[in-house]
Amino acid sequence: MKMKIGKLPHGERNLITDVPGVKVGHCTVDQGECHTGVTVVMPPVKNPFVEKLIAASHVINDFGKTLGLVQIAELGTLETPIAITNTLNVGKVHDAMVSYMISICAQDEIKLTSVNPVVCECNDSRMSDISKRPVGEWEVFAAIEAASDDFEQGAIGAGRGTTCYGMKGGIGSASRLMEIEGKIYTMGVLVQSNYGASDDFRAACLPDDLAECDQGSIILIVATDLPLSHRQLKRVLRRTSVGMARLGSYIGHGSGEVAIGFTTAPLEKAENSFQTQRILREDLMNIPFRAVGECAEEVILQSMWHAGADMAWMAAGFPASGTI
16 A cells, blocks of 8 residues: 655564564454454564563553453563454453463473463454354464564454454554664554544545444554653553544544553663663653554554455445555
């Protein structure tokens, strides 16, 4: 999709994986009445339980079932990959992520007795028989195995059955480059889009007989290599709502909007009882604020564009989002 959103340049692939080491994988379930799946965002460490990354979360609207936010809010760290699926598969994906982390820790001769999997969701029941709950351990492990730095967008993985502004939604991604003191840092965002009323969409003129209310949910995953604290990351995550608002969303009652983010910037090695962290000066926070706002707007459009003119969605009464 050729578009110019904002002022900052994007990374080489214009994906969240422009943040060095981050990978994304999908497993899609597209059988019978089930059109769903799972998408995983892999942090750039061999064992995230051992090499925990600074992380944060921000809930824009609480109508959602994401797991793992409580511990992130308390401790400010990420210790597993981030998985995205549909609403009724959250528990099964959580269980699968526990199995994955047990196996990873066993390789390091660590007996895992507690772990905080992060599992996000959108409700894709408009396009899929969500009660069948087809996503389990095999699908999660397949998505992890498929994770790479160059991945598909659109109606794939957790975005297979989602809708956005009355059109086909899905998985979208974008990145922005930030220059600070002569060094380039990267901000990347991935979205599972499943929200928005068609008559609020500001990017195109649409028919009047589409979705009438803003509901469904949106998940935004943010990654950066910029050194930020847990508190600063939370400030950045708040600005993901800028992209949503620019496209017309008023963040409706029935739409659960959640943003989760992490930085790959390493902590300094602990000395004795004290830990130090290198972080960005507060008066320079406008740089990542702009970057994440631009990314958040673009990823939603990318998710719709890449969903394309799939005949199954058109037959179900949804216009081809590839026409925006």
